[in-house]
Amino acid sequence: MCGIFGCIIKEGAAAPLIHQSLKRLEYRGYDSVGEATIHEGKLHIKKDSGKIDEVHKIRNLDDLPGNIGIGHTRWATHGAPLMVNAHPHVDCEGQIAVVHNGIVENFAELKLELEGKGHVFQSRTDTEVIAHLIEENLKNNPSLSLAEVVIETLRRIEGSYAIAVISPKEPDKIICARNESPLVVGLGENALYCASDIPAFLPLTNKAVIIEDGELVTLSLEGIEIRKIATSSLVMREPKIIDWTPEMAVKHGYPHFMLKEIHEQPVCLRNTLRLQEHYLDLMTTFLDRAREVFLVACGTSYHACLAASYMFSKLAFLVTYPVIASEFVEQHGKSVNIDSTILAVSQSGETADTLAAVNAARQRAATILGLTNVIGSTLTRVSRVYISQQSGPEIGVAATKTFTSQLAVLAQLALRLAKKRGKVSQDEMDFIEAKLKKLPEIVEAVVKNQEEKVKDIAKKYRDAKVFFFLGRGISTATAYEGRLKLMEIAYVPSIAFPAGESKHGPISLVEQGFPVIFICPKDETHKTVIGNIMEMKARGATIIAVIEEGDEEVKRLADDYVEIPKGVPDVLSPIPFVIPLQLLAYYMALERGYDPDKPRNLAKSVTVK
Numbered sequence: 001m002c003g004i005f006g007c008i009i010k011e012g013a014a015a016p017l018i019h020q021s022l023k024r025l026e027y028r029g030y031d032s033v034g035e036a037t038i039h040e041g042k043l044h045i046k047k048d049s050g051k052i053d054e055v056h057k058i059r060n061l062d063d064l065p066g067n068i069g070i071g072h073t074r075w076a077t078h079g080a081p082l083m084v085n086a087h088p089h090v091d092c093e094g095q096i097a098v099v100h101n102g103i104v105e106n107f108a109e110l111k112l113e114l115e116g117k118g119h120v121f122q123s124r125t126d127t128e129v130i131a132h133l134i135e136e137n138l139k140n141n142p143s144l145s146l147a148e149v150v151i152e153t154l155r156r157i158e159g160s161y162a163i164a165v166i167s168p169k170e171p172d173k174i175i176c177a178r179n180e181s182p183l184v185v186g187l188g189e190n191a192l193y194c195a196s197d198i199p200a201f202l203p204l205t206n207k208a209v210i211i212e213d214g215e216l217v218t219l220s221l222e223g224i225e226i227r228k229i230a231t232s233s234l235v236m237r238e239p240k241i242i243d244w245t246p247e248m249a250v251k252h253g254y255p256h257f258m259l260k261e262i263h264e265q266p267v268c269l270r271n272t273l274r275l276q277e278h279y280l281d282l283m284t285t286f287l288d289r290a291r292e293v294f295l296v297a298c299g300t301s302y303h304a305c306l307a308a309s310y311m312f313s314k315l316a317f318l319v320t321y322p323v324i325a326s327e328f329v330e331q332h333g334k335s336v337n338i339d340s341t342i343l344a345v346s347q348s349g350e351t352a353d354t355l356a357a358v359n360a361a362r363q364r365a366a367t368i369l370g371l372t373n374v375i376g377s378t379l380t381r382v383s384r385v386y387i388s389q390q391s392g393p394e395i396g397v398a399a400t401k402t403f404t405s406q407l408a409v410l411a412q413l414a415l416r417l418a419k420k421r422g423k424v425s426q427d428e429m430d431f432i433e434a435k436l437k438k439l440p441e442i443v444e445a446v447v448k449n450q451e452e453k454v455k456d457i458a459k460k461y462r463d464a465k466v467f468f469f470l471g472r473g474i475s476t477a478t479a480y481e482g483r484l485k486l487m488e489i490a491y492v493p494s495i496a497f498p499a500g501e502s503k504h505g506p507i508s509l510v511e512q513g514f515p516v517i518f519i520c521p522k523d524e525t526h527k528t529v530i531g532n533i534m535e536m537k538a539r540g541a542t543i544i545a546v547i548e549e550g551d552e553e554v555k556r557l558a559d560d561y562v563e564i565p566k567g568v569p570d571v572l573s574p575i576p577f578v579i580p581l582q583l584l585a586y587y588m589a590l591e592r593g594y595d596p597d598k599p600r601n602l603a604k605s606v607t608v609k
């Protein structure tokens with residue numbers, strides 16, 4: 001996710017202010033930090049890997065000279081969390097410093113082109129191309145202003161960005177711009193700020209100008225000038241007065257991180273769909289070669305693995321074994337060997353049970369692949385190949401946005417493998433790929449249109465003593481995940497089963513009014529699921545169904561229902577279908593008087609076995 005900040009102040013030093021503002025953005029990323037200031041016609045830079053306090057202790061971030069500067073707190077996406085990859089990044093001459101939040105999709109092509117023109121790169125980041133491209137454009141257009149050259153540069157950048165740029169060539173200006181990554185400008189008495197988020201400058205000013213996608217802003221002590229990147233035309237915008245408390249600001253006005261993170265899912269999915277192709281290809285090659293593939297994880301990440309086993313089987317005809325990490329050694333330890341491949345999935349990359357399974361498999365010469373949200377975590381260090389799921393830090397203890405991002409990565413892998421193996425027709429492939437691209441919008445629609453309905457359902461069932469969650473096929477994984485969320489956040493004992501299995505025992509629990517949640521996409525399982533709904537109704541169950549829009553058949557059977565947009569292919573269905581279940585857990589927790597961000601007895605990262 002990363003946080004950027006920049007400031008120009010009339011009097012005094014910018015560096016301590018940048019440092020304090022970055023601290024307030026640390027929730028956006030914390031694996032590296034850096035600052036750049038301008039003083040006496042020169043750039044001054046300090047940066048390193050590590051948390052802000054650790055880096056400050058060693059490097060003293062406050063003693064950079066100058067009244068203008070930019071800073072960055074990083075959550076690695078391209079390149080490990082090393083000093084060389086920390087922002088700000090500079091051009092060859094050290095005349096342009098850039099901080100960036102986002103992903104430059106075409107960085108590989110641009111880097112190649114710039115290297116061809118003699119530019120020398122220091123880091124493995126996508127951001128560095130921006131600094132070199134500005135340098136190149138400045139060289140070719142010496143009469144243009146810095147802002148004009150940055151506009152030229154951004155017209156060639158594909159992907160997402162919020163950037164801030166400074167240069168001793170125009171030592172009294174910060175140029176910042178945005179496309180799909182947040183950017184706000186703060187107007188102080190004798191100072192101007194730009195930041196990824198309002199909390200960065202809220203103690204300094206509550207006057208903010210929200211910058212929109214495709215806009216570039218020039219900050220100077222005279223004021224701000226906003227232009228459209230596409231046309232260079234001027235934009236007029238009045239500042240807003242922000243009446244949030246600092247705590248509300250960190251949560252973006254949401255009462256809890258969990259709700260903020262549920263709402264962030266469309267943005268996270270967009271980032272996840274921008275993964276670098278060559279990492280996906282590399283992992284696909286390993287999966288294709290494997291004799292047996294174990295998908296190993298805990299908790300929510302295990303549910304992503306369970307869903308992935310359906311994706312790999314349906315799309316790529318690859319049999320995979322999803323295994324709960326704490327059971328892996330007992331269940332498969334002895335049979336794992338050099339021909340085995342372990343795809344370990346862990347948001348934190350530090351879960352002790354997952355790492356123990358990985359280590360046991362490594363000792364038997366198995367190939368380790370990793371999917372994680374934290375580059376630099378133990379999992380990335382022990383994996384032959386790893387993919388970063390690009391969700392940004394998740395602060396709520398309950399995994400929400402990281403689950404849907406994991407599913408989106410696993411779906412991309414399954415699709416790639418299907419392509420490689422020639423198992424799925426081009427038409428089907430095109431259809432699924434098109435829907436995958438649409439998922440951010442679909443999830444956005446679910447959150448927007450169904451939240452109130454889920455709130456009402458939570459109110460109605462707030463005193464339920466127990467819930468069943470049932471689904472068939474890939475929706476079994478969705479059911480398991482819905483049940484975990486409700487249990488861990490709202491403390492409602494719940495049971496999840498593949499719907500077909502419910503009649504082999506669990507159904508004996510059902511009596512008048514027993515709430516059963518059915519996950520019911522209109523896939524091949526739909527007819528059979530209707531049979532299961534009838535079984536439950538016949539025994540007096542109350543039916544709550546998550547259905548496709550316009551599924552009249554299930555609507556008639558259900559006491560309550562939540563609708564998901566039509567036409568999501570079954571292999572992608574857990575992504576939108578889990579959203580109402582996350583919201584249900586959240587609102588049930590509120591109804592029952594619990595804090596969803598701090599469930600009792602749980603930790604975000606479980607580092608003990």
Ligand code: F6R
Nearest residue numbers: 299300301346347348351398399
């Ligand atoms: C549930 C939850 C946990 C984690 C599990 C694995 O909401 O967050 O079940 O999914 O502890 O954590 P990672 O993915 O970090 O290995």
